[in-house]
Amino acid sequence: MVLHLILLGLLVVTDGVRAIGQSTCVAFKSSSSTFSIVSNGKAAPVLLSADEWPGVQRAATDFASDIQQVTGLKPTLSNVTSSLTSGPSTAIIVGTLGKSSLINEVVNRTKLDVSSIQGQWEAFMATEVSNPLPGVKSAYVIIGADKRGTIFALYDHSEQFGVSPWYWWADVPTTKSSELFVTSSGCSHGSPTVQYRAIFLNDEQPALQNWAMEKFTNGTGAALTGSPFNHFFYTKLFELMLRIKANYLWPAMWSSAFGIDDAQNQALADWWGIVMGTSHEEPIMRSTPVEWDLFGSGPWDYGVNAQNIYNFWVVGANRSKTLRIFSQSACEVQAIIVSDQRQLLTDVLNVSDITTVTQVWTLYKEVEGYYEDGMTVPDDVILLWTDDNYGNVRRYPLVSERNRTGGSGVYYHVDYTYEQMSAAVARDAVRIWVLNVGDLKPYELHTEFFITYGWDASLWNRNNLDTFVSSWAQREFDISIQDATEVADIIANVTRWNARRKPELLNSTTYSLTNYREAENALAGWESLPAFFQLVHHPVQASYTLANIANDYATQVMNLFQQDYDLEVDYHTLLNGKWDHMMDQTHVMYYYWQQPMANTMPFITMVQPKKQALPGAMRIAIEGSLALGSPGDNMYDCEQGYSCPNPSVSIDPFVPAGNRFFDVGAGGPTPFTFTATSNASWLKLSPAKGSISPSSLEQRVFASVDWSQVTGVESAVLTFAANVQDQPPMSQDINFVANHTLIPSGFKGFVEGDGTVSIEAAHAARNTSVDGLTWVELPGIGRTLSGITPWPRGGDDRNFTAGSGPSIEYDFYTFNTQNQTGNITVTTYVSPSLNGLGDDRPLAIAIQIDSGALQANYFVPPASGGNLPPQWDGNDGWAANSIISVPMVFTASSGAHTLKLFMIEPSVVVQKIVIDTGGVLPSYLGPPESIYMS
Incomplete structure (x- = not known):
């Protein structure tokens, strides 16, 4: 959720920030x-x-x-x-x-x-x-x-x-x-940037609906639908909307019908000044299928039941004659429907010019396909482009579509708002913006930024976004700018880390348990965050609880699973239960788009704590190994799985962590003390001794190298020796290889370590503009640091042939090639944007190593009929993983090189570049950034 958001210093008042935007x-x-x-x-x-x-x-x-x-x-x-x-x-x-x-x-x-x-x-x-x-x-x-x-x-x-x-x-x-x-x-x-700025209450069962039932009804809800969303609820919402400068609402729709749940709903919306609409599947102000199930006759198929459906729509138009935005429906006989609906509105509203009636056609999923396949709609109808439900806009209006009298807009789900919506502004999609806010809470900040940005986009740019959260925190918590900055960091990190992968999709394999210390680094990030409960603490702690499930011990998994429930209870009892039920939504162990019917604990395994492991009391877990521990046979120790030689570990000076670690742990209930020694003076161990017991189950020992004592490749033996209570002593030898790789004096750039060069895209050596377009950094976007994208947006949305566009360069040094074949693989991590300018303009990048052959990769394939590419969806799809990996193979010998990345299409966001010289290991976030020599 994303979102590094925020504001201008000129908006600060004498006693702290009280106004934003x-x-x-x-x-x-x-x-x-x-x-x-x-x-x-x-x-x-x-x-x-x-x-x-x-x-x-x-x-x-x-x-x-x-x-x-x-x-x-x-x-x-x-x-x-x-x-x-x-x-x-x-x-x-x-x-x-x-x-x-x-x-x-x-x-x-x-x-x-x-x-x-x-x-x-x-x-x-x-x-x-x-x-x-x-x-x-x-x-x-x-x-x-x-x-x-x-x-x-x-x-x-x-x-x-x-x-x-x-x-x-x-x-x-x-x-x-x-x-x-x-x-x-x-x-x-003056007039706002976006004419109609809307929120959409969606998927409101069980949380928002159960809460509203308790707070705004006597427990029975509306007579026909049982819905709790009456005028008492909506007037509270109307006031909030107007206070944040929203003016347009798509009401709750699951088991609800705005027009019949409460006779005062529609009249009060107009009285307050809220423009009403209905969602993409609810034409002419009628809740579908709720109202059709109650009042309709025959199938919901205009091809065979046109008159009954037409009469159904007439009722919606009649009861909504004051200022409304009428949604057009979507099906394969669309052209006939649009014509009939326009005639219906002409008759019912008694207008001579139908173009004076605001109408919107939401191009959601297959409906976009109808449009792309050639279906035309009247020029005055607003085209509402949509995202993929993950916050990636499927398509923006083309230059040829920007002179329509009706204009266009965007229907969007909460995510990294600025990057996508700034593109909408640049492409003149500013007639309507609709934000799907789910249950509204806990998306307070994200909702306000979306509306604030739509109110006046001129205030915001990629360089001042960080000030919105700090200003918002000052206003909401009445705290100092120093504390507000800390809160902003918390919220920004929560947003980024949750955007890596939605919390409900986390599982035990998301973050690597063995490579790049990835799982523990991800967990350490969560542990470092302090917080405020309702707006800050609960999102932080709830997300941390789910993140920890991925890699913690089995007993902690069970404890955290209970803590997850306790956090929900804390939220529901806040302020004497004011927000009871607001966190009822199932939020863990999702396997497909629909929520599971209950929160379930992930699968765990446990070892018998009362029985000693066969090899003895001491177990050694080696960084980067899946082996359960040495000594003893293990399928991960060697190919045959038994009689394996002593384990081996290697290191070079350019490993980003700078050391290796070994976890000394208990192989059973028996306490022991241990020492760690080496036969080489250049191998430093810390701590060199420790004790393990049922109350202290593990001790991490770091091994580092004094490189001034190492020439070329040298080997040492590291020995862990244990003195075990009432048992013979035991020991384990580990071979340790230090490879002192060297770079030429004066080289500036990233250096291979562990067979890898990893570069954050923002850390470029040179940046070359073409025709006023250049690569710029978008702070906070992406899974690790930020992203880069061509800027400015909009204009004629021009593209370039491979090698002719704006370029950005990275200097790097390698010692190896893959299997010493002379080849390296360059994988570019790209944000999962879609072909927003049409499938005839697929997203692409071009890369060149030194003066070698240029390679272009058009990495998002076309998807007909408004569909998404096959790689997009699923629990391991591009959207779920928040990344598209784009690999290319190049020939490059060992030594100094320059990688040049060229723009082809304008909507690409590049986050990271990973160069595999033979050592890249599986991980979710990719290798940590390599050491840079300056």
């Missing part, structure tokens, strides 16, 4: 350029006109209450007329341009310049105005260009005052201040 106009100390909201125990009254939108009246009530939450004083809230003969000396005047007679009077009387917002979608302005009305010497005037513009202006100020948009949904305390001011110049915002 807007310029600030709030102060907490008086000056010559401020207007008093609350000062010296007095609050400026709030004035509106009676002809104002009801939704604005409602938001103004919240605005006054928010001021009270911050200062302890609640302003009076009054409807007044433009013929006011006398009034307070100062006031806050709120209203919508063209709707509010009060605002019209102020504008006419003062000649206030409102041209910056006139006719703009959801724009607003606020400023101090002198003598706006009779008797009012000065007023802070908040004006919206339309209903939501005014509502957003009010909630924008509330957030800056210190009231988090999540004050109820995440129990965020309000930052207090007895004095509250705004700058005389005020705040303003």
